[in-house]
Amino acid sequence: xxxxxSGTVSKTRVMKAKPVKTTKSSVxxxxxxxxxSQVQKPKGPKPKPPKPWTAVEVVEAFxxxxxxxxxxxxxxxxxxxxxxxxxxxxxxxxxxxxxxxxTRNLFPIADTPQKMIALxxxxxxDAIKTIGLYRNKAKNVMALSRLLIERHGGEGxxxxxxxxxxxxxxxxxxxxxLNMAFGEPTIAxxxxxxxxxxxxxxxxxxxxxxxxxxxxxxxxxxxKRHAHHWLILHGRYICMARKPRCDVCLINDLxxxxxxxx
Numbered sequence: 001x002x003x004x005x006s007g008t009v010s011k012t013r014v015m016k017a018k019p020v021k022t023t024k025s026s027v028x029x030x031x032x033x034x035x036x037s038q039v040q041k042p043k044g045p046k047p048k049p050p051k052p053w054t055a056v057e058v059v060e061a062f063x064x065x066x067x068x069x070x071x072x073x074x075x076x077x078x079x080x081x082x083x084x085x086x087x088x089x090x091x092x093x094x095x096x097x098x099x100x101x102x103t104r105n106l107f108p109i110a111d112t113p114q115k116m117i118a119l120x121x122x123x124x125x126d127a128i129k130t131i132g133l134y135r136n137k138a139k140n141v142m143a144l145s146r147l148l149i150e151r152h153g154g155e156g157x158x159x160x161x162x163x164x165x166x167x168x169x170x171x172x173x174x175x176x177x178l179n180m181a182f183g184e185p186t187i188a189x190x191x192x193x194x195x196x197x198x199x200x201x202x203x204x205x206x207x208x209x210x211x212x213x214x215x216x217x218x219x220x221x222x223x224k225r226h227a228h229h230w231l232i233l234h235g236r237y238i239c240m241a242r243k244p245r246c247d248v249c250l251i252n253d254l255x256x257x258x259x260x261x262x
Contacts, residue, residue: 050201050256053218057254058202062223064250065230072229074180076100081156081181082148083107086116086141088176089168094131102128113145113154140168158182172208175228185224187215192235193228199239201256 053061065072075096078084083103091099106127110116116124125138144166148154156177157163163174175188189197189208197203203214219227238245246252246261253262 050204050258053202053254053256055218058218059220061202061251061254062219062227062230065234066223066226068250069230069233072226072233074176074229077103077107079107079111081177082113082154083111084181085144085156085163085166085169085173085177088173089140089144090128090131090137092137092168092170092173093133098131102131113148116141116145117149137168143167144169156181158184171212175212179225179228183225185221185227187212187219187224187228188232189215189228190232192239193231195241196231196235196239199244199255199257200251 076084076087076091077100078087086107087099087103090103106124110119110124121138121142124141125135128134128138131137147166148156151157152162158178158181160171160174160178163169163177164171172188172190175186178184179186179188187193189212194205194208194211197205197211197215203211203218205211205214215227215231216224223230234250238249244260246255249255249260249262252260
């Protein structure tokens, strides 16, 4: 006879899975990992830096600039070295045209440090209020005027360190004054010249000083007197930031810019 099985069913123990705890850090790690997996690494070798200009090419470029404009002039209006110094100091973060408009009525009545001090800061501030940062610039004009009287007999110094010691005067301003007022072969690197030096490959650099020193090394002495004016004007009217006019560029065949439209 078959044995009767027990009517009771043995209870089996069901193990419930423990919930996985998610933390902000773990979610962030997953998100970061996912993002990294979607980023495609660039294929192929890195683009090579442009080939440096040869000495022959540099001479050719500046020969062309000289032929087209033998005596280039800066566009800031001034009456003497002092007003040039003031004009260049005012031009920081402002256009030459804007500075000229503001100083046309100021310089005829204040063309010396003594006259500027006598005029007073309020009058100077009102005269240049159309220029950016005009309040601080008015203070600097008064301060540098006082120092010129105290230290230099009211005359602009023909010395870079002495110029840069004046309020509101940096290396670019000092270079412009030394070049235009005293005929020194200095190179003042502004926004336009910085762009030209890098875009053309003539003197690439991460800072204005690097570009300046690069140009100092490669430009022959016979061109240095006017070099910065040629390059500034070229950047302002031809090698412009947004729409460079490569079709009328004097040095388009020498330029190293890979995107030039010629």
